[in-house]
Amino acid sequence: MYNPNSVMKAIINDDFDSYWTQTSAAESLMGYISLDFDGLGRTVTELIGGVETEVDTKGFANDLTTFRDRDNVLTLLIHLGYLTYKEETRSAHIPNQEIREEFARAIRQVKRDDTIRRVRESEQLIADTVQGNEEAVARQIEKIHEEESPLYYNNEQALRNVIKRAYFSYGDEYVMLEELPAGSGYADVVYLPKKNSPLPVLVIELKWKKSADSALDQIRDRRYPEAVKDYGSDILLVGISYDRDAPAGERKHRCRIEKYDM
Numbered sequence: 001m002y003n004p005n006s007v008m009k010a011i012i013n014d015d016f017d018s019y020w021t022q023t024s025a026a027e028s029l030m031g032y033i034s035l036d037f038d039g040l041g042r043t044v045t046e047l048i049g050g051v052e053t054e055v056d057t058k059g060f061a062n063d064l065t066t067f068r069d070r071d072n073v074l075t076l077l078i079h080l081g082y083l084t085y086k087e088e089t090r091s092a093h094i095p096n097q098e099i100r101e102e103f104a105r106a107i108r109q110v111k112r113d114d115t116i117r118r119v120r121e122s123e124q125l126i127a128d129t130v131q132g133n134e135e136a137v138a139r140q141i142e143k144i145h146e147e148e149s150p151l152y153y154n155n156e157q158a159l160r161n162v163i164k165r166a167y168f169s170y171g172d173e174y175v176m177l178e179e180l181p182a183g184s185g186y187a188d189v190v191y192l193p194k195k196n197s198p199l200p201v202l203v204i205e206l207k208w209k210k211s212a213d214s215a216l217d218q219i220r221d222r223r224y225p226e227a228v229k230d231y232g233s234d235i236l237l238v239g240i241s242y243d244r245d246a247p248a249g250e251r252k253h254r255c256r257i258e259k260y261d262m
Contacts, residue, residue, distance in 0.1 A: 034110050037070040041115045048103050049168030051161050052091040104171045122169035138255040159206045183223025193233050200234035207241040212256040215239030225260045235260035
C-alpha cells in the first residue's frame, strides 16, 4: 500500500498516513501525462482505476526528453518508479496507494477537455451510485464500455475492468479491494470509504450473462457484507450486469442498488 519510507515514518510517528516525498520527477509527472500520445490520458485513468496496461519497453531512448509514443512515456514512468512492470505479461500498473493519489492529483491539473470530462463523469458516477440512481449508473457503465473497451466481453474480468475504468476517481473517498474474501465466497469489487468519510461501503457484484437482480441475490446468499458489516458505515449492494445473449441493439448494462439491512 505504501513505500518503505512511509512505513518507517508511520512506526516512528505512531501515525498511519502517506509520507510521500515530492521529487523533481514528481513535479514533471503532469507534463508527461499532458503529452497524451496515443490516448495516454485515457490510459492513465485506467491505471488509476486499477487496470493494468500493456507496454512495449523496447523503443525507449533512455533519456527524459525523447518521446515518440505512449509506450515511451510509460516506460519512463516505470524507470522513475511510478509504475511497476510485469515481464511475464509485459504490462504495467500503479504499485501503491501513494503513487495512485499522485497520479490522481496530476491528472486533475492536465488542461485537456477529454481528461476533465473523464474526471467529472467518474465523480458523478460515484455520486449516482451512492444516491441509488440505477439508470444513471447503467448509462455511464454503458458509455465507458462503448468508448474505451473492446466491443465484446469475454468474461466477468473484462466487465470488472470496465467498472474500474468507470470508477477511477474513487481514490478521493475510497480504497478499492478486488476479490475480497467474504461470507462463503469472494466479492468482485468492494469500495471502502476512507476514515471519517460519511459515504457507504459499496459491495459490487458483476454478471455478464445473468441479471443485475441475480447479482444482488448472490451478494445476499453468499453473505458478502459479513466482511465489512463492522466497518462503521452503511453498506450498499450494487449489482451490474450485461446481457451478452440479447438481440443486437438490446445488449444493455443493467444496475440494481439496495441498502443492506444490518
